[in-house]
Amino acid sequence: MSKVFESTMINGMDLNNRFVRSATWEGMATDDGSCTPKLIETMVRLAEGGVGLIITGHAYVTREGQAGPWQLGIYDDRLLNGLHQMTDAVHGAGGKIVAQLAHSGVFADPALTGSNPIGPSAIRGVSKHEIREMTSSDIEHVKSDFSRAAKRAMLAGFDGVQLHAAHGYLLSQFLSPYFNQRKDGYGGPIEGRVRIVLEVLEGIRSQVGDAYPVLIKINTRDFIEGGQELDDAVTAAAELAGNGLDAVELSGGTGLSGKLNPVRTGIREESDEAYFRDAAVAFRERRTLR
Numbered sequence: 313m314s315k316v317f318e319s320t321m322i323n324g325m326d327l328n329n330r331f332v333r334s335a336t337w338e339g340m341a342t343d344d345g346s347c348t349p350k351l352i353e354t355m356v357r358l359a360e361g362g363v364g365l366i367i368t369g370h371a372y373v374t375r376e377g378q379a380g381p382w383q384l385g386i387y388d389d390r391l392l393n394g395l396h397q398m399t400d401a402v403h404g405a406g407g408k409i410v411a412q413l414a415h416s417g418v419f420a421d422p423a424l425t426g427s428n429p430i431g432p433s434a435i436r437g438v439s440k441h442e443i444r445e446m447t448s449s450d451i452e453h454v455k456s457d458f459s460r461a462a463k464r465a466m467l468a469g470f471d472g473v474q475l476h477a478a479h480g481y482l483l484s485q486f487l488s489p490y491f492n493q494r495k496d497g498y499g500g501p502i503e504g505r506v507r508i509v510l511e512v513l514e515g516i517r518s519q520v521g522d523a524y525p526v527l528i529k530i531n532t533r534d535f536i537e538g539g540q541e542l543d544d545a546v547t548a549a550a551e552l553a554g555n556g557l558d559a560v561e562l563s564g565g566t567g568l569s570g571k572l573n574p575v576r577t578g579i580r581e582e583s584d585e586a587y588f589r590d591a592a593v594a595f596r597e598r599r600t601l602r
């Protein structure tokens with residue numbers, strides 16, 4: 313039998329099989345990011361379908377990180393009740409569910425957030441809005457937003473959390489030399505660009521302890537000139553894996569990557585599938601994947 317049907321475990325989280333429903337924005341939350349019966353029903357149907365692990369659509373950890381409308385929020389304790397209903401329902405249907413924690417950085421939508429987007433650098437040409445380069449105080453705020461959101465996820469009964477560090481969102485922007493042109497300790501070579509992600513992970517661990525699954529979704533490549541390349545992605549993942557990360561999901565592309573954007577289309581033959589297979593080998597060789 314194919315290995316994908318075999319059970320596995322990620323830091324104490326038992327999974328019946330290795331099928332994962334990758335995070336997918338459903339557009340089913342309310343205007344303020346609250347969970348709805350429709351969203352819960354969708355998650356229950358996924359669990360009933362037998363997928364080993366469900367990852368929620370990207371949930372914004374702070375209002376200023378919201379990317380799109382009707383996106384799930386995890387930025388405030390008053391959202392806990394709805395989130396708890398979601399995890400209870402999924403568990404009742406025999407499923408496992410992880411919350412994807414996200415901040416959209418330069419791609420935040422000011423019409424929703426009420427403020428200009430922030431990012432590692434005030435680069436031009438990627439947003440209609442003027443981007444503000446993050447100060448060290450912004451970095452501290454974002455770290456605290458992620459760790460508080462992770463704590464909420466745990467309290468709401470999620471089986472773990474996944475950091476969204478792919479697709480050109482905030483943590484991916486820091487990893488990418490295209491978006492990150494900082495001259496301080498959060499920029500430069502990959503050791504500097506991964507620093508905020510390591511500190512976010514450290515902050516989360518201080519809130520949820522060691523026995524709680526923390527995953528990451530990371531770009532193998534940005535597929536933009538001057539963007540993140542495979543070597544740096546592997547180095548970042550290895551660094552994170554050595555500092556308490558439990559699993560890595562590979563992805564790639566950004567909204568600026570043309571045909572190689574994160575929503576790949578035109579997959580018509582088996583040979584078009586598993587397009588990150590070669591990249592996965594590189595991650596495995598550095599023992600970042602289990």
Ligand SMILES: Cc1cc2nc3c(=O)[nH]c(=O)nc-3n(C[C@H](O)[C@H](O)[C@H](O)COP(=O)(O)O)c2cc1C
Nearest residue numbers: 334335336337369370476529562563564574575576
């Ligand atoms: C409608 C839609 C919404 C998506 N929302 C998210 C999301 O919230 N978080 C995320 O990490 N990826 C999101 N994705 C990307 C998918 O999870 C996945 O990464 C993508 O389909 C490509 O698969 P790959 O990562 O294996 O290349 C979304 C894709 C689609 C089509």
